[in-house]
Amino acid sequence: MRYSPLFFILVFLLCSCSKEKGQLVYVEANQQQGFNFPYFVFLPNEMPADKEHYLIVEPNNSGFASDKFEEHLEKARRLASNSYYLGSYIAQQLQHPLLVPVFPRSKTDWQIYTHALDRDVMNQHDNELERLDLQLLAMIDDAKKRLNSMGFITNDKILMTGFSASGTFANRFSLLHPEEILALAAGGLNGLLMLPTDSLLGKPLSYPLGTHDFESRFEKTFNNQAFQSLPQFLFMGELDDNDAIPFADGYDTDERDLIYLLLGEEMQPQRWNRCREIYRNHRINATVKTYPQIGHQHPQVVKEEVLEFFRSAIRKAEVRE
Numbered sequence: 001m002r003y004s005p006l007f008f009i010l011v012f013l014l015c016s017c018s019k020e021k022g023q024l025v026y027v028e029a030n031q032q033q034g035f036n037f038p039y040f041v042f043l044p045n046e047m048p049a050d051k052e053h054y055l056i057v058e059p060n061n062s063g064f065a066s067d068k069f070e071e072h073l074e075k076a077r078r079l080a081s082n083s084y085y086l087g088s089y090i091a092q093q094l095q096h097p098l099l100v101p102v103f104p105r106s107k108t109d110w111q112i113y114t115h116a117l118d119r120d121v122m123n124q125h126d127n128e129l130e131r132l133d134l135q136l137l138a139m140i141d142d143a144k145k146r147l148n149s150m151g152f153i154t155n156d157k158i159l160m161t162g163f164s165a166s167g168t169f170a171n172r173f174s175l176l177h178p179e180e181i182l183a184l185a186a187g188g189l190n191g192l193l194m195l196p197t198d199s200l201l202g203k204p205l206s207y208p209l210g211t212h213d214f215e216s217r218f219e220k221t222f223n224n225q226a227f228q229s230l231p232q233f234l235f236m237g238e239l240d241d242n243d244a245i246p247f248a249d250g251y252d253t254d255e256r257d258l259i260y261l262l263l264g265e266e267m268q269p270q271r272w273n274r275c276r277e278i279y280r281n282h283r284i285n286a287t288v289k290t291y292p293q294i295g296h297q298h299p300q301v302v303k304e305e306v307l308e309f310f311r312s313a314i315r316k317a318e319v320r321e
Contacts, residue, residue: 021045022092024081027142034138035101036128038073040080041143042098044091049151054182054314055143056098056159058087059136059173061115061166065107065249076102086161086185089303090310096159097152099143101136113249115165117172119208120252122217133176140180157182157317159310163298164188164242171234172208176218178226183313185306187235188296190244191267192259193275196227196282200262209258231316232286233309234279235302236272237294243267 022044029038047053060076080100083089091098103114112120114132124130144154160181162170167186172194174184198212199205206213214222244250245259245267264270268290276288287309291302298306 022047022081024077025146027139027146030142033142035135035142037102037104037135039099039101039139039143040076041146042080042088042091042100044095044097047095047097047152049153052153052155053096053147054094054155054157054159055140055147056087056091056094056096056161057136057140058085058098058100058161059115059117059166059169060100060103061162061164061169062105063164065105065110067107069102069104072104073102076100086163086187086298086303086306090159090161090307093307094310094314097143097147097154099139101139103132110249113165115169116244116250117169117208118250119206119255122207133173136173137177137180155182155317159183159313161185161306162187164296165244168192168244174230174232175211175222175227178223178230181230182317183231183233183310185233185235185309187237187298187302188240188242189234189236189272190242191236191270191272191275192245192263193234193279193288195275195278196222196224196284197278200278203258203262205258205262209255228283229285231309231313232284233289233306234286235289235291236268237296238268238290238292239295240268242296 022042025041027039029036058079060079062072062075066072079085080098081088083092087098105114106112114121114129117132121129121132140158147154158181160170167189170184170186171189174181175194175196194208195205195210197205197210204212207217211222245256263274279286279288
């Protein structure tokens with residue numbers, strides 16, 4: 001991917017003007033290291049060097065499709081540095097670093113919903129969008145090496161969060177790579193979770209609905225044990241009416257028909273409760289919560305509960321060690 005000189009000037013300005021308390025580091029795309037797009041790392045002020053840190057990861061979600069990469073870059077910068085967003089809030093409260101990738105979401109190829117890690121993007125081969133999940137893992141590895149070179153100690157596992165499309169990305173990523181994550185918090189999920197099963201009521205569930213084609217698609221076995229033990233906090237607002245299922249950018253007709261047939265056309269409480277029940281029946285270590293009188297948002301009460309969830313997960317990990 002090539003950028004104009006104006007782009008690099010923009011990056012310099014973006015990385016020099018963070019309004020929050022911390023340092024925003026921009027890392028260029030590096031195909032040799034396995035990632036075709038850049039990413040941001042936010043380092044909160046006074047991040048101690050004498051304790052182990054967990055890298056927090058929040059996938060970027062621009063909220064729109066655009067062929068102008070600079071627009072996705074700007075939204076990712078805000079996501080990384082503004083404590084309004086879950087990842088940056090958690091990073092600043094815990095004083096742990098935050099990684100935000102800058103994946104594009106094309107207006108021309110609108111059906112490829114990169115920010116939700118949908119089936120269309122996971123069908124990409126021999127182009128820069130191939131296996132965004134592996135590209136994110138490569139970014140994580142690269143970021144940890146950079147942090148280590150700066151004198152910071154990082155744990156092997158990450159904390160992951162997301163909201164709306166990025167929450168869906170995080171949910172799907174957690175089934176692909178549960179062993180990489182210490183704890184996951186995601187919300188605004190359209191009343192739908194990727195299910196840790198290959199079928200439901202005799203109907204096969206392929207990605208991103210379930211694990212039927214997992215081994216053939218990803219060339220590895222679904223790590224059910226790791227996913228079962230992964231602490232998760234999954235939430236929706238009671239008044240949330242942001243349902244992505246009816247729209248063709250997020251779901252094809254066959255996916256939509258299966259969702260409506262097996263889980264329900266009504267987003268909540270019907271579909272959301274059905275997903276909650278399936279996770280419980282499969283003994284997934286997940287709190288699936290509905291917040292009363294809240295819409296498609298994550299106000300302070302939500303952020304504080306997510307923060308305590310991550311603090312608890314870290315405390316339990318420290319006890320195990």
